[in-house]
Amino acid sequence: MRALGRLVLFAVALMVAGPAAAQSLEREVGDFTEKLEIGISTDEISITSDFRGADLTIFGAIDGFDANLLAQGKYNIIVVLEGPKDHATVRRKERVFGIWVNTQSMTFELVPEAYSLSTTRDIETIAPPRDIANMGIGVDHMRLVPLGFIGDGSSLGEFRNAFRRIREESGVYQRDPGGVQFISSSLFKASVRLPANVPNGVHVVRAYLFREGLFVAAKALPLRVVKTGLEQAITRAAHDQPVIYGLLAVALAVITGWGASLLFRKD
């Protein structure tokens, strides 16, 4: 019965970890005794009017580890914080009659709005690159599927690279080799920086445990990033009651303009 419960738990973790991770897990399930547990310092980040980014700490523990291997540093951990997904359109400018105009575009299907990767060491040294790629871990291995007609697909690579580069430059995609540290033998801590332009919505924290280059276990937890207070009220009003919101904006302008003319009246 307990085994069944564990299986269900695993299945849940697999679903959250995504199909790529699921495939590699199927192979190895049962071979390992290790289990991964994680917790986050907060499950909700509020964006207030003076929000300038936030630090998130993820704690984790390895259960059922092999003390020898642990002492030799054979366990590695990858922590991913993945933002809510949306389509993203990449556009390319070209010079037309002397001015720069967007001429080509490509829309990628449901890509994360934010993505940060923390690892115990360089990801290349944690597991074979092919396995990491299959699991879709890291910005370079993110699935970027174009929507609609893209011609002969010759520019697909360029658009994908541009997308990754721009998202990394803007700070919403980031990587931190060494961002995961062991604080005691089997306890680890990962620090993830949420940039000021972090998107709202449900983010997912995922931790992957590797032993000697083999994927062992994964765990996922949700993290909500919400606008709070006035900001949330304004955003909600703007989207749920747009006409009233517009009327309010106009009323505010009328009161401000009129008020000032009364206040500064000379006579």
Added chain:
Amino acid sequence: MTVYLPIAELSVNILIILGMGAAVGFLSGMFGVGGGFLITPLLIFYNIPPVVAVATGANQVVASSISGAITHFRRGTIDIKLGTVLLCGGLVGATLGVWLFSMLRRIGQLDLVISLLYVVLLGSVGGLMLWESIGAMRKAAKNQPTQLRRPGQHNWIHGLPLKMRFKKSKIYLSVIPVATLGFCIGILTSVMGVGGGFIMVPAMIYLLRIPTSVVVGTSLFQIVFVSAYTVIVQASTNYTVDIVLAFVLMIAGVIGAQYGVRVGQRLRGEQLRALLALLVLAVGIRLSIELIIPPKDIYSVVSGGFGF
């Protein structure tokens, strides 16, 4: 000191926004213009997304035009009937403009069209104003009487059908050119976030031959209603009116305007016009440079499923 803009979805330095609002308010008070044509490009230069800058600019225009409109209404220098015809055209234009705005945004050409429109309009209006005011200053230097082109003869516009008598303006004019003018200004208001006074006033004086005494009040009447309408339509179709940004701009703007008016009263008309012309040209040139020089990155990314 930063403030988070909920609709633009970014944090900005509140002091810079306040400074921008105050500077534009000062200039608009000094020159007697709405300031929308300055605030929108400035916001774009400060990396506020153009979609938000335009819609929020229209909101700022309401605040900066309302007190002028009320003053003119009290003095009785608004031709309500003429203003209503202008307004009807304006509302249709603004509706079409918001539709155009959404369509351009979807195909990724909105930023380009906004910049191009600004370059063309600011370049031509600024150039004409500079030319005219330099001429006036030369004449003043030679002690010749300055002579504004006086509306004398009727032009082809006065031969159009559907004529209507506008009692306050003391003119008998076809509604077609009036509504058309309102329509064009309405499009500009919704696509560029300007009130359009800097085009409407000359057009009313030189093309429609409307007496100068009612021109400013009547154009303000149209501007207040069309920009208010634009704000509401932009808010409900594109969700791009940032009330926090607008409010900060307004507060700084209306205060700046009070001081601008005082300085403006001390300067001579043609000097004032030459200064305004230089300012308008400078903004236009700054925007055109952005279009011509190779961009830092030829790629750009936006969230959402648009595409061609």
